[in-house]
Amino acid sequence: MECLAAVSNIFTDSVRVYALPDRPIDEAEAQSITRQLLGPYGSYHVPVSIRCAPAGQYVDIQYGGGKSPDIVDFCEEQVGHRYLTIWGRHYNEGGLQQDEIWSEDVNEGPRRFCRYGFDEVRVIATGERPPVGEEEPWQRGSDGSWRLPVAGSYRTGNDRSADVGPSATLATEPSAPTPSALPTPTTPNYHGDALTSIDPPWLEPLADMHPGATLIEYRWRGRLVHRAREDDDDGWGLDWQHRGADDWDNCLDPDFLRFTGETDLLVAEEVYRRDEHDWQEYVRRYTR
Incomplete structure (x- = not known):
């Protein structure tokens, strides 16, 4: 064996x-x-x-x-x-x-x-209208997708693991990325996580799989920071999957923004209060 x-x-x-x-x-x-x-x-x-x-x-x-x-x-x-x-x-x-x-x-x-920011949402819908927020100023692209400029934020995970072994060094070169990998400012993301605590709240249906969309993208200053769509993960067939590319540039942590002097990017105080409540609940639950 x-x-x-x-x-x-x-x-x-x-x-x-x-x-x-x-x-x-x-x-x-x-x-x-x-x-x-x-x-x-x-x-x-x-x-x-x-x-x-x-x-x-x-x-x-x-x-x-x-x-x-x-x-x-x-x-x-x-x-x-x-x-x-x-x-x-x-x-x-x-x-x-x-x-x-x-x-x-x-x-x-x-x-x-950690909270991350986005300033645009792009979706490919299964129908003739955007899957959420029809009253919002969505713009139809030449490729049939819908784009919406909107200031928002979310929490998620950013895994950067890859096939480099348990003792990688500065000289270790990862394998060539798979077609479904998402480029990031560092190294590609192969496995992502759904969004949580998204703001504004009316975008919550687009935090994960939605029956009215075949592609969901979030962008920050033109850079793709999160993608959700059907992908073939490791040859096991098509499945709805997330990929994340968040980095320091779209980090909206309040203390980090105050440290860097980018206070114009601070989100609503109630959003940070909700994050703090969730964190305290997490600590209480897992540190007993």
Whole structure:
């Protein structure tokens, strides 16, 4: 009998490390930070991605932290000393399938569900009218799709796992993406999650499969950030599936926006209050 190695939950960690004002982070230092985060075990089933800000203000690092606890030491020893601060978005494929966002310290810092923004919805309908919100100013495209400019937000999960093995490094190259994979600012998304807590609430029917639509897309400043349609997943046949490409650019966490000075993107306070209520309920339920 063949023995299969046990696979732990796969975590996708997206970390942004901010430089001190007089110490920009260059490519060499970004790689050094990444090696510190990966530690001796590497990235667990998630491709490693590094993106430096143009002027070195910060570096974005993606990796799978399922077997790499070294971020704990990095926060304690480096953040607030060598680096200004740190922000992180965390996805646990074996958890609630919603991204969490944290800052300052991975263990002791504030943490909550992460909210993402969109400014346009595009659908291909099964009928002659949009599947929801017929009173809204939908625009019919030449391809038959319906587009609606609308400011909104949601919570969801952003899995970036891929076929890179349990100890990926900076040099590990993932396989070529499958046709159903969705490009993201880092590496493709192969498995997505439905939207939850969508705002405005009248878009809730388009958070998952809808009988009146064969394609649902959400965009942010022209970039496709979420897609739902029938796809052939790993050769098992057509099934309704989600793909997500959310990133720091459409992150609408209130404290993150205040930190970056983008307060014009803040959503309604009642939306954040609902998120906080849901987070406290989640913590209460799973930390007893």
